[in-house]
Amino acid sequence: SQKIEQNSEALNIQEGKTATLTCNYTNYSPAYLQWYRQDPGRGPVFLLLIRENEKEKRKERLKVTFDTTLKQSLFHITASQPADSATYLCALDRGFQKLVFGTGTRLLVSP
Amino acid sequence: DTAVSQTPKYLVTQMGNDKSIKCEQNLGHDTMYWYKQDSKKFLKIMFSYNNKELIINETVPNRFSPKSPDKAHLNLHINSLELGDSAVYFCASSQATGTVTGNTIYFGEGSWLTVV
Numbered sequence: 001s002q003k004i005e006q007n008s009e010a011l012n013i014q015e016g017k018t019a020t021l022t023c024n025y026t027n028y029s030p031a032y033l034q035w036y037r038q039d040p041g042r043g044p045v046f047l048l049l050i051r052e053n054e055k056e057k058r059k060e061r062l063k064v065t066f067d068t069t070l071k072q073s074l075f076h077i078t079a080s081q082p083a084d085s086a087t088y089l090c091a092l093d094r095g096f097q098k099l100v101f102g103t104g105t106r107l108l109v110s111p
Numbered sequence: 112d113t114a115v116s117q118t119p120k121y122l123v124t125q126m127g128n129d130k131s132i133k134c135e136q137n138l139g140h141d142t143m144y145w146y147k148q149d150s151k152k153f154l155k156i157m158f159s160y161n162n163k164e165l166i167i168n169e170t171v172p173n174r175f176s177p178k179s180p181d182k183a184h185l186n187l188h189i190n191s192l193e194l195g196d197s198a199v200y201f202c203a204s205s206q207a208t209g210t211v212t213g214n215t216i217y218f219g220e221g222s223w224l225t226v227v
Contacts, residue, residue, distance in 0.1 A: 044201075044216075045218070
């Protein structure tokens with residue numbers, strides 16, 4: 001069956017360091033992959049989209065990689081700040097905009 | 112201006128009741144969705160509508176019935192509520208749907224439903 005896995009344990013890092021979050025998937029061949037941020041009590045907010053023919057995408061302090069051979073995406077936040085603390089969700093396309101979300105990884109950035 | 116707004120934000124109701132959650136988007140998008148996020152934070156699509164037409168209907172009990180009076184609104188009606196229906200329900204919208212579109216999905220703030 002199709003499966004998306006993200007680190008279920010919270011990732012704790014110090015301010016200024018680079019946070020790296022992992023999204024692994026099985027039994028998918030997604031055309032693209034998206035990353036969202038979700039704060040407690042709020043809806044998910046779109047961050048980045050990367051297509052299957054793109055290896056890397058950047059937006060300000062954010063960087064996403066997409067390895068369709070490894071079936072893995074890495075999400076990096078450089079120079080992390082306490083305000084980056086949130087849950088980060090990856091989502092894969094199953095066609096017709098049917099996004100399937102991972103369970104998310106909680107990131108905690110301490111001052 | 113709120114892009115995707117849903118009401119109510121919090122809803123506590125007894126088992127067996129019928130309730131509705133309303134959703135409106137002012138982004139001019141063609142496609143709207145309902146997602147459910149359970150206690151384990153797993154976010155799963157329930158329905159999607161494109162220009163008032165049902166596109167996606169995941170394995171959801173018949174007690175859940177979406178209604179789209181126009182492409183800016185997608186309401187969710189739930190009959191005979193059960194304890195297991197307790198969750199956060201997110202309305203969302205995107206520009207269009209298609210086989211491979213990669214459109215951004217804009218979510219509302221969520222409706223916290225608690226069935227007691």
